[in-house]
Amino acid sequence: xxxxxxxxxxxxxxxxxxxxxxVVKRLDGAIIxxxxxxxxxxxxxxxxxxxxxxxxxxxxxxxxxxxIGQAGGRVDxxxxxxxxxxxxxxxxxxxxxxxxxxxxxxxxPAAYFSTLPIKAIVTALRSRGIPASVSQTAGTFVCNHVxxxxxxxxxxxxxxxxxxxxxxxxxxxxxxxxxEASMAVETVQAALETAPGAPAPKASHTCGHHGDHxxxxxxxxxTLGWLLTAVPVAAIRRSITRRCGCRTAxxxxxxxxx
Ligand code: PCA
Numbered sequence: 001x002x003x004x005x006x007x008x009x010x011x012x013x014x015x016x017x018x019x020x021x022x023v024v025k026r027l028d029g030a031i032i033x034x035x036x037x038x039x040x041x042x043x044x045x046x047x048x049x050x051x052x053x054x055x056x057x058x059x060x061x062x063x064x065x066x067x068i069g070q071a072g073g074r075v076d077x078x079x080x081x082x083x084x085x086x087x088x089x090x091x092x093x094x095x096x097x098x099x100x101x102x103x104x105x106x107x108x109p110a111a112y113f114s115t116l117p118i119k120a121i122v123t124a125l126r127s128r129g130i131p132a133s134v135s136q137t138a139g140t141f142v143c144n145h146v147x148x149x150x151x152x153x154x155x156x157x158x159x160x161x162x163x164x165x166x167x168x169x170x171x172x173x174x175x176x177x178x179x180e181a182s183m184a185v186e187t188v189q190a191a192l193e194t195a196p197g198a199p200a201p202k203a204s205h206t207c208g209h210h211g212d213h214x215x216x217x218x219x220x221x222x223t224l225g226w227l228l229t230a231v232p233v234a235a236i237r238r239s240i241t242r243r244c245g246c247r248t249a250x251x252x253x254x255x256x257x258x
Contacts, residue, residue, distance in 0.1 A: 001061045002062070003035050004066070005056055005062040006066045006068065007039070007041070017170065017173065019173070022170065023185050042067075044142050045095045046099055049145060049149075050145065057154075063160055064161050068166075069142075074167075076131035078132070079163070080138040081118055083112050087099040088101055088141075089140070108152055111148075112148060138164055138166065146164070151163075168181050168183045
């Protein structure tokens, strides 16, 4: 078991780009914390996304998997706490599938918690001047589907950690959604490259995925590297075993979109 798998999604919902893939593809081929980083694009399709994810897990056997997705309308980087065992699509996916109230894993636990240190990540990002918060819901669309499926698969991979981060629209997307928040791809990239106590990224820093600093074995400046080196490898894996009947409505802007 080695390396980092980081995933982003193809565009969906009529968008021309998906910010998750725009940032994730920049990290493909990097060496972070001495670990190779592999980026994979997932289809925004129920089922197919997990087929692609599980193929990547089998191929790479990563020690850390970080899945990234777009959450248009959210105002900051949101580190997801939990994935729930339901598909309930607000819009059709990219194959026209629109499951309603369908379990992701029949007989599976009602939910899985992220095995990432979500609050430490948020604190680290804020300390570096990057807006971030914990999210209590990954929605019920393909991102939640992938987060649940990821954690469901990782339960068989002792020591492997994983979680999900939602990111806002890119500015060019928000321009077509007046009033919506956005975040530049460079800022999101910096979020993945910034760790507690690390020097702030240089303003001129526009690394591509094979930039020099990525080649350094040590990882003081990278969130991913920090996760690999500073967090106990034993996953903080917990699952909610009781079924939750909660139908709490989404009430905040941060919860508005999948
Ligand atoms: N966001 C969607 C699916 C793909 C993506 O980038 C979601 O939040 O479910």
